[in-house]
Amino acid sequence: MPTPKDDVSQLKTLGQGATRYPRTVTPSLLETFPNAYPDRRYEVTFSSEEFTSLCPKTGQPDFGRISIRYVPGARCIESKSLKLYLFSYRDEGTFMETLTNRILDDLVAACDPVEMEVTGEFAARGGITITVAAHHVRK
Known part of the structure; x- marks a missing residue:
């Protein structure tokens, strides 16, 4: 059986030049593409070592690592749009x-x-590191 060709026709961000980052969190940046193996259970893992946000009280930067592990359904997350x-x-x-x-x-x-x-x-803030894990399972 030939390997299916990935459908990239709907992706707008991948392969583009420099990108200006938005000033607010923008879920509409997330792009997906069709899963070429929707009937196979497999895991995809993304990890971003350069995550930053701000403390809502002090405005000081918080630094961290975001890891995403998922089992795709019909669609997969495009990595550059995830980064943005x-x-x-x-x-x-x-x-x-x-x-x-x-x-x-x-x-x-x-x-x-x-x-x-x-x-x-x-990363530690006030000498304490924080790890938060959130889970989703399709019903």
């Missing part, structure tokens, strides 16, 4: 618990995965 979406948090004042759950909600809305986990591992 995650970078849109850099001027967002929000608690780590909130942003981890918002990322999960936005990604689930974009691609309707079979299951997904978003984990945020944040």
Whole structure:
């Protein structure tokens, strides 16, 4: 059986030049493409070591690593659009618990995965590191 050709006709961001980052979190940046193997259960993992957001009280930057693990359904997340979406948090004042759950909600809305986990591992603030994991399982 020949390998199916990936459908990239709907992607607008991949392969483009320099991109200006939005000043607010923008879920509409997320793009997806058809899963070439929708009947096969497999996992995709993304990891961003350069995640930043702002403390909602002090405005000081928070630094962290965002990991996304998911089992695709009919659609897969395009990685450059994910990067741009995650970078849109850099001027967002929000608690780590909130942003981890918002990322999960936005990604689930974009691609309707079979299951997904978003984990945020944040650098120490006040001597305490924070790790937040949010889960979704399709019903």
